[in-house]
Amino acid sequence: MPGASGNFAVTRSTLRQQIADALRDEVLAGRLQPGQEFTVREIADQYGVSATPVREALVDLSAQGLLDADQHRGFRAHEYSPEDFHGMIEARTLVTDGMFHALTDGHLAHLQPDEPRVAAALAGVRRRGEEAQRAALAGDLTVLIGYDLRFWRELGSVFGNPYLTDFLHRLRVQTWVFVVQHLRRLPDLRGRLWAEHTDLVDVLARRDIDAARTIVESYDAHSLSLVEGLTAGGMGKGPARGSAGEEPPAPGADTLS
Incomplete structure (x- = not known):
């Protein structure tokens, strides 16, 4: 039935995107650490879904450079230098x-x-x-x-x-x-x-x-x-808001966005 097949494809695609978004948030939150390994089954069990949309989501994140795929060990969070x-x-x-x-x-x-x-x-x-x-x-x-x-x-x-x-x-x-x-x-x-x-x-x-x-x-x-x-283990030297020559008001770390 074309209608049922189409609905299934949309549902799976939506689930795939939801899982990809959730895992991206885990990486951005620092909860999924660089080099941390996991399998498709572990993620599927965590979210209570089947393996297929999880595998597709992980492949998407690998294509975006956020994960590395290992044929024998699953996936791991990419470690940037x-x-x-x-x-x-x-x-x-x-x-x-x-x-x-x-x-x-x-x-x-x-x-x-x-x-x-x-x-x-x-x-x-x-x-x-x-x-x-x-x-x-x-x-x-x-x-x-x-x-x-x-x-x-x-x-x-x-x-x-x-x-x-x-x-x-x-x-x-x-x-x-x-x-x-x-x-x-x-x-x-x-x-x-x-x-x-x-x-x-x-x-x-x-x-x-x-x-x-x-x-x-x-x-x-x-x-x-x-x-x-x-x-290098320091706290950062740049200004919090303004010109490069402005001294920071207190010890701490500036950041980019």
Whole structure:
């Protein structure tokens, strides 16, 4: 029966996505540690589902670089190195700069911030930025990660290229996966998390691309400096919000988003 078969496919696809999302959240929360091994059966038993959608979800996460598949031992959470992180930052910087270029000299140069579609999109992105900023200042890493990923994804969609948006989203998930294991060990993150989301939206709304580039360049440089401190056992040296030369107000760790 075509109808029954179609319903089954939709149900399985939905379950597959739900399991993939749940496991991605486990990785981002730091509960699924880098190198930790598990089998399809273990995950299926944990969620009370059959093995097929679990296997499909794990294959999806492997394709996204979050898991490694082992033919004989199942799967394990991928372990990124500081060198991997440097490569991620370089890749997303190149893509983001290209998107900014499209606003000034490329196919998006005709867009105006006060156009209804663009204005509505930027307003939505700014609301995500406000939520991310509140979470950052409160030191709520879990809430910050969720809003941060939505912020950057929705900001990318303003540029109208879903392939670039998906690529950047994957990079940002991977960068969070790398740093979250270190940040979870720190006792207090209040006021120490990067929170310039709304500043970036505001300069883009004014079409001030030079200022946008400055914010992103400062943010990336700070992220690299932070990771060097965290992976070396330090607490991070970058500023909590502002210029690279500003001294942090208290011991702690800054972070990227």
